[in-house]
Amino acid sequence: MKIERNQILALSLTLLLSLSTFAIIMPAANAEENGETSGNVEIDPQWRNIWYKFETPLVTLIFPASGKKPMFLWWYTNDNSTIYVVKFKGVIEYLLLDKPYYQRRLNADNDTINAIAWKDYIEPKLRFRYGYGNWGYNWAVNQFLGLLLGLHRAFLPFSACNWTLAPPELVVDGVSSYWSFNFTLTEVYGHPGFQFAENNIQIRCRFYNTTTMETPDETHPEYNYTVAAGQLKFDFVVSHWEWNIDKINQFAKNNEIEIPVNKTGLALWINMASIKLEDISAAENEVQNQYQETVETKSQMQAASINDDYYPVTENQTQNEYERQVRVTSSFRNRTRVQYAKVEGNFSGFLEFVPWARLLDDTGATVDYVNVTASYIAAGGHLRLFICYPYFGNYTLEHDPTIGLASAPLIPMLVTPTLLAILIGATIAIALAVMAVKLRKKPVNMVGVQ
Known part of the structure; x- marks a missing residue:
């Protein structure tokens, strides 16, 4: 069949969109596929004399070697500019x-239980059962107040x-x-x-x-x-x-x-935070x-x-x-x-x-x-x-x-430098193809599958 110039342009646009989609999803796929091991x-059981440290080619993990506090810090081994804290x-x-x-x-402390459970559930039923101000009612009220203190x-x-x-x-x-x-x-x-x-x-x-x-x-x-x-x-x-x-x-x-x-x-x-390596002393102070x-x-x-x-x-x-x-x-x-x-x-x-x-x-x-x-x-x-x-x-x-x-979540920037380079390269390639067709001044013939 014969493909005219506008059809080539349409194919070019389709290719650009496909490359865009591939470039967007590619980082997520690569990041999640960390291999079987x-x-x-x-x-290092005494890193900086404070931390127990695991280090792999992908991730570095530390936690208090003394066990004083359940706190965990980790980062990408090849980039310690951001340290994640849980x-x-x-x-x-x-x-x-x-x-x-x-x-x-x-x-669920005594103040909240007194303000909610007592008011909405307990006191109305005590009043109904004993009658407001009667001996049974007053005895139950005093018992409940003593219970709150415990x-x-x-x-x-x-x-x-x-x-x-x-x-x-x-x-x-x-x-x-x-x-x-x-x-x-x-x-x-x-x-x-x-x-x-x-x-x-x-x-x-x-x-x-x-x-x-x-x-x-x-x-x-x-x-x-x-x-x-x-x-x-x-x-x-x-x-x-x-x-x-x-x-x-x-x-x-x-x-x-x-x-x-x-x-x-x-x-x-759980508190989730992130710090710089130079601020790791703040975590060490906690330990x-x-x-x-x-x-x-x-x-x-x-x-x-x-x-x-x-x-x-x-x-x-x-x-x-x-x-x-x-x-x-x-x-x-x-x-x-x-x-x-x-x-x-x-x-x-x-x-x-x-x-x-x-x-x-x-x-x-x-x-x-x-x-x-x-x-x-x-x-x-x-x-x-x-x-x-x-x-x-x-x-x-x-x-x-x-x-x-x-x-990393693609938020809020979706077009990264890598993606931009891919799109520019694809655009140049497509433009060269269109120019070649224009110079020939004839349709492009493709052999159809019978």
């Missing part, structure tokens, strides 16, 4: 009312706890290879009522040398996920949590009142002085990509806004990803998690799987992320966040 792992800040017991996720205005605080800060590190050990099981180490909360300081948390909160860590698909319970193969080589996977584990709502419910039952337990949950508070919270003050994080939604974090929104909900998918294979958004560079850090958690009994057997929600808020140069778990009674909760590196 992370390469050789170099280990700090496990603490856990918060909260009330679930109109929103299925954590908001700080609903911390509740633990809603927030348990991990900086007020002693953490013990079980040092890394290499595990090779035939299908995977990883370095295993654990942070265990062994003592609580200055927070009465939280002694039950001692030895009952763990952060089990696995730094993978090989890409591995994990299935926590072989009897439920549909609950699985893949961890890539060079990624650090956590098992956040809470056992025998003592719920404030249980104490309130016991009082309520004694007075023939019922408060649904699904009105409460437990949130894991050496456990009660300090200084790394966030040096953070230069500008934005996050939360399930592909761009969210700036430079302003402190905690003064005038409440936490927003992360849209968590219910699909077992999908994950929620919070990624550091940056303009320059091929890689950026991320934290992701599956939208379900496992409940176990005292034998370690799986009892149930529960949905996981999340909320977040900008806190001035860093992001507060709250991973939210529904009431799980006296069972053990196990959930699996992961940190690592991926292709």
